[in-house]
Amino acid sequence: MKAAGLSLDVRRELCVICGEEQVRERDGGPIVVLPASAEEVAAVLRLANECRLRLSPAGSDTAINPSGKQPDVVLNTTRLTEVEHYDHADLTVGIGAGTTVARLQALVGAEHLLFAADPALPDRCTVGGLLATASHGPLRHGYGGVRDYCIGIRFVTGGARRAKGGGRVVKNVAGYDLMKLLIGSYGTLAVITSASFKLFPAPRETKTFLTEFSGAAEALRFRDQLMRSPLSPMCLELVSPGARKLMRPEMAGDAWVIGVRAAGSDAVQARYRKELGSAVTRELEGDKERIMWRAIEDFPAACGQMSKDERRKEGARNVCIQISVPPSDVLRIINLLNTPDDRKNVSVGFIGRVGVGHVLAVIQISSEEREPLRLVDNLRREFKDNLSVKLDSASKPWPIPPANLTAMRAVKQALDPGNVLCGREIF
Amino acid sequence: MHFPRVVDQLRKIAGRDAVLDRPEDLMLYEYDAGVRKCTPAAVVFPQNTQHVSAILRLASAAGFPVVARGAGTGLSGGAIAPKGGVVLAFARMNRILEVDAGNMRAVVQPGVVNQQLSDCVAHLGLYFAPDPSSQKACTIGGNVAENSGGPHTLAYGVTVNHVSGLTVVMPAGEVVRFGGKAAESDGFDLTGFFVGSEGTLGVVTEITVRLLRRPERIATLLAIFETVDDGARTVSAITAAGITPAALEMLDGWTLRAVEAACQAGYPLDAGAVLLIELEGLTEQVEEQAEAVRKVALEQKAREVRRAKDEIERGLLWKGRKNAFAALGRLAPSYYSQDGVVPRTKIPAALQFIGLVGKKYGLRIGNIFHAGDGNLHPLILFDPRNPAQLELVQAAGAEILEWCVSAGGSITGEHGIGLEKRDLMPLLFTDDDLDVMLSLHNAFNAAGTLNPGKLFPTARMCRETTGPSANPVLSSEGM
DSSP states (O other): OOTEEEEEEEEHHHHHHHGGEEEETTTTSEEOOOOOSSSHEEEEEEHHHTTTEEEEEEEESSSSSSSSOOOOOEEETTTTOEEEEEEETTEEEEEEESSSSHHHHHHHTTTTTEEEOSSSSSTTTTHHHHHHTTTTTTTTTHOOHHHEEEEEEEEEESSSSSEEEOOOOOOOOOOOOOHHHHSTTTSSSSEEEEEEEOOOOOSOOEEEEEEEEEHHHHHHHHHHHHSSSSOEEEEEEEEEEHHHHOOOOOOOOOSSSEEEESSOOOOHHHHHHHHHGGEEEEOOOHHHHHHHHHHHEEEEHHHHHHHHHHHHHSSEEEEEEEEOOOOOGGGHHHHHHHTTTSSSEEEEEEEOGGGEEEEEEEEEEEEEETTHHHHHHHHOOOHSSSOEEEEEEEEEEEESTTTTHHHHHHHHHHHHHHHBBTTTTTT | OOOHHHHHHHHHHGGGGGGEOOOHHHGGSSOSSOOOOOOOOOEEEEEHHHHHHHHHHHHHOOOOOOEEEEEOSSSSSSTTTTTTTTTEEOOTOOEEEEEEEEEEEEEEETBBBBBHHHHHHHGGEEEEEOOOOTOOOTTTTHHHHHHHOOHHHHOOOOOOGEEEEEEEEEEESOOOOOOOOSSSOOSOOHHHHHSSSSSSSOOHHHHHHHHOOOOOOEEEEEESOOOSHHHHHHHHHHHHTTOOOOOEEEHHHHHHHHHHHHHHHOOOOOOOOOEEEEEESSSSHHHHHHHHHHHHHTTTTEEEEEOOSSHHHHHHHHHHHHHHHHHHHGTEEEEEEOOOOOOOGGHHHHHHHHHHHHHTOOOOOOEEEGGGGTBBBBEEEEOOOHHHHHHHHHHHHHHHHHHHHHHBBOOSSSSSSSSTTTGGGGHHOOOOHHHHHHHHHHHHHHHHHTTTTTTHHHHHHHHOOOOOOHHHHHHTOOO
């Protein structure tokens, strides 16, 4: 059997594995298969290896850019939604990779617990997609990334082997840390079928303090003061004037904003008020607070949509770039992207967890195909090892080959020797 | 290559005074803080990454095994070389290369002692969070290899949560760099993957660590209970009240009396158990939490909840905890420390089971452990001069770990697998799980030059890798 123009045999086999109604074809697109268990995922991968099919795992496509190279089969994980364990007194949960983040948040929220991931579009974003893309939202500042609280992972390798790493207790160093390897691997090594997480007590009261500044430098000086203070907010987010406009018309304004979200009693909030001082221009709580943070969480998705719309226009397009640098380099990044030497590119907006050195930038660039890569290449030359860059295309996760490509290839060969899973271009 | 020639080559690489091969010197490197022993063929002290690279090139060509070693404080036999193996001792790569206070990072060599880093950055209001009990001696390289924890990992996580970059020498001598000072890196998270790989994938020669800001206020409470059960129930009750202490440690009555006799930490001699609870953060937050914890503990039948009134009292309470293992030396010539983990709600049942195991084998077992994250440390006292007793102790330890796994837990929370628990790995992992791990091992260390015989069950390693043990020269050296 050959991959191109999938044969009837392949389709028939997929139907045998998952059931006829779970194998769907789009006009001119790949076959979409929806397995209901890890066993079925393994069977699909075995078939993919036998038939040399190109397979791409997907949750709800919240991070996939359709402009990427098309696979033969999309393995949709959204039927993998079983709760494997939920031990609320132990603050742990294990759940199928196809569960949406919103559903998981609601499940644990009922017991006043917090699943500390707040990616864009939580109603659609799946747990598996969250892990595969290592996505994060504003809670990244106070709770760390999913790398810090994923305690176990079950998966099927590209070579169709069902396996796991970690377990369901919060402290566990037995065996290799396969969670770290799969988180952020963009589905290039294995299909994640379920994962276990450490949960946190949900804060009973929160308040957001908004501070405003005339420029990025001033805002980041305030960030530095805050980082040296005894305060430890849940969220610390920079929002540029351009980003405010993009997020919601009512949030538009000329100032650079730093939002500081604090959990705790009235006494704790009073202390935040005192420490933050006259920089605070507004305080938000309740629905207004929730709406603001939701807009920040969804900003990458809004940019993604905008990118697609802009592609239709002539001459220029918007791209989203996610950058991680040491916090002291955030200003340099913003300045570089704000004033490109050739004036070809124009920054549109920035947000970022600037306390941990994260920046998400929307840049208007020339519509030339290689322009985003040129931009990334320049940043890489400037910042060397101390930089991570993601473009808005999850189907091509590493815009330019990472420095440790040889080691990555060794890992890829170990887990996906048939090169069945997506991302094969860089390997 | 004949082994004396290997020693000559090692001296050429690292210097004449940087290689030990006399039996009386090698004896000092035949053990760690666990119960296994094996004398290495030589010990070499590299002084830089290039030395490590040249040594690994030599090892790869000559086919002798290499085992990296920090301070030898590990508890799972991870730093013990097999016969014919060379110990790569990092005592001379002990420099703090850079402190970047603005970015809360430091770059260190692997031989830097854990506590020294925190001492070095204390004037900046910063510290390195992982704090194993051996932190005054253990090295950060060892912490990275074993993914070490400590009491305060309850709030701050284990070593991997505090490492953002590594320089690694691969088995054939190639020097690679994973990550850097940024919180995230491009490509696979190989930094995270290599941390905790127990020296089986590569040798780390530089580590970029994350530093934390010292909290404004610390409250250290000692909750005193009549029974272990009451103490154990309080652990879950504190969590259920929405409080995550920075540390939550438990000592049973028998252990605390031994500790008190040795350290005079201020523990009550007539208690059934104590919880040592530390809260850190903003003053207002800590004061509220301290009051909430006191209430919860009293509701769970604490006899009394004391609070350290100053840094001296706090230091004493922690001195008792951190020196507890050594204090038990007053009661028996040696001890065997286990490292099982259970979900924290299973702590009362786990302690009951440990009591039954002690009775079954006629062994004294003390409990001093990280209760907040369910990481048990049953300390089984024994006399190593009695080989039959050592076997009993290991059987008792294995039985406890089997119970931990059956309760949904793990066989190690922070000590690593090493030699000690390699044959218990199938309790946790299926053949497929182990095959996947082994395929990754072989992707980097197919010849098995680096730290052979660790982490994987013995039978599996013999079957599926062709390590140096197959080398005829080394076999004649007694491997």
